Amino acid sequence: MELTTAKIILLADFKVSPDTNFWLKKELEKLGYQPVLKGIQNYNVKDESGTFGKIRMWAKYFTLAKLGIKSSGKDDIIITDNFVIGAITAFICSVRNKKRKIIALNMIAHNKGLLNSMLRKLIYNRAFKYKTFWFSVNDEQLIEPYAKEFKFPKSRIFILHDPFYEADEREDYKDAGDYVFTGGDAYRDWKGVVNSARELPAIKFVGVARHKYFPHELKLPDNLTMHFDTSSDTFYSLLKQSKIVFLPLNSMAPCGLIVMMKAALLSKPVIITETPSTQNYIKDKVSGRLIKMSDEEQMKAAITELYQSADKRVTYTSYLKDYILQNFSTEKNAAIINKIILA
Numbered sequence: 001m002e003l004t005t006a007k008i009i010l011l012a013d014f015k016v017s018p019d020t021n022f023w024l025k026k027e028l029e030k031l032g033y034q035p036v037l038k039g040i041q042n043y044n045v046k047d048e049s050g051t052f053g054k055i056r057m058w059a060k061y062f063t064l065a066k067l068g069i070k071s072s073g074k075d076d077i078i079i080t081d082n083f084v085i086g087a088i089t090a091f092i093c094s095v096r097n098k099k100r101k102i103i104a105l106n107m108i109a110h111n112k113g114l115l116n117s118m119l120r121k122l123i124y125n126r127a128f129k130y131k132t133f134w135f136s137v138n139d140e141q142l143i144e145p146y147a148k149e150f151k152f153p154k155s156r157i158f159i160l161h162d163p164f165y166e167a168d169e170r171e172d173y174k175d176a177g178d179y180v181f182t183g184g185d186a187y188r189d190w191k192g193v194v195n196s197a198r199e200l201p202a203i204k205f206v207g208v209a210r211h212k213y214f215p216h217e218l219k220l221p222d223n224l225t226m227h228f229d230t231s232s233d234t235f236y237s238l239l240k241q242s243k244i245v246f247l248p249l250n251s252m253a254p255c256g257l258i259v260m261m262k263a264a265l266l267s268k269p270v271i272i273t274e275t276p277s278t279q280n281y282i283k284d285k286v287s288g289r290l291i292k293m294s295d296e297e298q299m300k301a302a303i304t305e306l307y308q309s310a311d312k313r314v315t316y317t318s319y320l321k322d323y324i325l326q327n328f329s330t331e332k333n334a335a336i337i338n339k340i341i342l343a
Contacts, residue, residue: 002342003031003032003033004033004077004341004342006075006076006077006101006341007036007072007073007076007077008028008033008034008035008036008076008077008078008079008341009035009036009038009068009071009072009076009077009078009079010022010024010025010028010035010036010037010038010079010080010081011038011039011064011065011067011068011078011079011080011081011082011085011086011089012037012038012039012040012080012081012082013039013040013043013061013064013080013081013082013085014039014040014043015039015040015041015042015043016037016038016039016041020037020039021167022037022081023163023165023166023330024079024081024330024333024334024337025037026330027330027331027333027334028334028337028338030331030334031334031338035079036071038064038067038068038071039064040060040061040063040064042060043060044056047060049212058084058088058119061082061084061085061088062088062092064085065085065088065089065092066092068080068089069089069092069093069096069098069100072100074098074099074100075099076100076101077100077101077102077103077341078100078101078102078103079102079103079104079105079337079341080102080103080104080105081105081106082104082105082106083104083105083106083107083108083135084120085104086102086103086104086105086127086133086135087104087123087124087127087133087135088123088127089102089104090102090104090126090127090128090130090133091123091126091127091130093130094126094127094129094130095126099132100132101132101134101341102130102132102133102134103134103135103136103337103340103341104133104134104135104136105135105136105160105337106136106137106138106160106162106254107135107136107137107142107146107157108253108254108255109146109149109150109253121150124150125150125151128150128151128152128153133156134156134157134158134340134343135156135157135158136157136158136159136160137157137159137160137254138159138160138161138162138254138257138277138280139159139161139254139276139277139279139280140159140276141276142253142254142276142277143157158336158339158340159336160333160336160337161280161327161328161333162254162257162258162261162277162328163328163329163330163332163333164261164262164265164324164325164328164329164330165330166330168261168262168265169236169262169265169266170265170266170267170321171240171265171266171267172267173267173313173314173317173318174267175310175313175314176241176243177241177242177243178204178243179203179204179205179206179241179242179243180203180204180205180206180242180243180244180245180246180303180307181205181206181207181208181238181239181241181242181244181245181246181268182205182206182207182208182245182246182247182248183207183208183209183227183235183238183239183259184208184209184247184255184256184259185210185213186210186213186255187249187250187251187253187255187256188209188213188247188248188249188250188256189248189249189250189273189293189294190207190209190213190214190215190218191215191218192248192294192296192299193205193207193224193246193248194218194219194220194221194224195296196246196248196296196299196300196303197220197221197223197224198221198224199296199300200223200300200303200304201221201222201223202223203223203303203304203307204223204225205223205224205225205246206224206225206227206238206242207224207225207226207227208226208227208228208230208234208235208238209226209227209228210228210229211228211229214226214228236262239259239262239263239266239268240266240268242268243269243307243313244268244269244270244271244303244306244307244313245259245260245263245268245269245270245271246271246272246299246303247259247260247270247271247272247273248271248272248273248291248293248299249272249273249275249278249293250273250293250294251275252275252276252293253275253277254275254277255275255277256272256273256278257277257278257281260272260278260281260282261281261324261328264281264317264320264321264324265321265324265325267317267318267321268317269288269289269306269312269313269316269317270282270288270289270316270320271288271289271291271299271302271303271306272288272289272290272291273290273291273292273293274290274291274292274293275293278290281320281323281324281328282320283319286316286319287316287319287320287323288316288320289302289305289306289316
């Protein structure tokens with residue numbers, strides 16, 4: 001396979017060490033490259049919430065971007081796993097008239113607060129004018145609205161679907177569990193969850209949420225148990241013990257995909273909101289259930305259908321697990337990224 005002689009710098013939005021098992025570094029090494037991985041060594045999860053926390057996080061993104069530029073030469077390539085870091089890197093290169101090829105993965109533009117939106121517009125619009133800035137989205141349907149909002153040339157955008165990872169746990173189907181599991185960090189339709197549980201009192205629900213994102217004014221029915229700010233181990237332990245995974249979303253931008261794929265690999269039947277991204281993985285009534293956003297009648301009908309039919313749970317999980325394993329590997333993603341490296 002063709003390779004470039006340019007140095008490749010990988011910028012990751014987490015703390016790294018010499019033994020960090022980062023999928024992109026591993027896959028590029030398989031292709032014959034020797035990428036250098038750099039991360040945010042003072043990363044703190046608290047920086048992901050609150051105005052001051054987000055300001056600190058943006059400052060850390062700028063620091064990492066500058067480190068990537070300093071560690072590379074004019075003919076080298078910088079790849080970022082976080083789109084914001086990539087945009088900041090392109091912004092700095094544009095302002096300082098530095099020549100680099102920059103590849104940023106997974107552009108997501110959820111609706112944000114005023115400060116975040118202002119910073120994003122300022123940095124993104126300058127970054128998109130930088131002629132060697134490439135970036136990915138995880139669905140073709142996202143290109144047009146993003147291009148219209150941020151005014152970028154479509155020739156430097158490519159499709160890269162979210163993959164599963166080799167370390168992800170896998171299980172065969174087991175008709176176990178007596179509850180519907182729902183959870184995630186953000187962009188979940190918690191009102192839909194609460195109302196679905198209230199309207200289905202004979203079915204037990206278990207949810208996991210970030211306390212800051214949950215609408216605490218909602219009155220919980222007796223058959224819904226909520227957990228807040230759990231560890232990742234606890235989150236996936238609760239998912240593994242469930243009968244059905246229910247993921248109603250309230251954003252058309254990519255979200256819910258990590259939980260959906262982990263559920264699929266654990267052979268759990270999935271109900272999820274139909275968005276441009278989720279349609280790439282699930283075909284309704286073939287490998288899971290896709291429901292319209294905020295449609296509580298569809299939510300209740302899908303939950304009832306799957307809860308009552310073991311045959312459908314078995315069929316959907318088998319199709320979805322096989323489809324993901326065949327089509328969404330990190331190896332396939334690395335091959336797509338290599339084409340952009342060589343472009």
